[in-house]
Amino acid sequence: MIFRNVRTIFALAAAASMAAGSALAFTSSNYMRVNPVSASVFEVVARGRANPGDYWCAAAEFLLFNGSTNATQRIYVVRRLGAAETMNRRSAVHFSLVAPEGVDTRPGFTMSVKRVGENLSAAMARNQCYDFDYRWIP
Numbered sequence: 001m002i003f004r005n006v007r008t009i010f011a012l013a014a015a016a017s018m019a020a021g022s023a024l025a026f027t028s029s030n031y032m033r034v035n036p037v038s039a040s041v042f043e044v045v046a047r048g049r050a051n052p053g054d055y056w057c058a059a060a061e062f063l064l065f066n067g068s069t070n071a072t073q074r075i076y077v078v079r080r081l082g083a084a085e086t087m088n089r090r091s092a093v094h095f096s097l098v099a100p101e102g103v104d105t106r107p108g109f110t111m112s113v114k115r116v117g118e119n120l121s122a123a124m125a126r127n128q129c130y131d132f133d134y135r136w137i138p
Helices: 002-024 052-065 122-130
Strands: 033-036 041-045 074-082 092-096 119-121
Touching: 033 052, 041 052, 052 074, 052 092, 052 122, 074 122, 119 122
Parallel strands: none
Antiparallel strands: 033 041, 041 092, 074 092, 074 119
């Protein structure tokens, strides 16, 4: 009887910590860390080397898995690639669902994280998670 109660307590504690942690931070399928910066801005932090698609993938997964958006919603770069604010890392990008004011937000021909105002739909950003990695082929 005591063992069953202890198991229940541990299960409840684990569920509570996961629920609290998901509101604070998120780890995407490509192991990028996503942390909130403000009510409307979040930061995608690289763990090691990353290409622009990795940042877009993590941003889309964070929004879609948390139910914060739909597939057609635009995701905007609001602070270009630079040092992270929420962690001690060199590479991070700030994203938002709100377009930054005073910058050109017309979609370009490239996918970049170095231009404020760059944007993709959540579905297109999520597609970056499925890119095939050719680096292992000799």
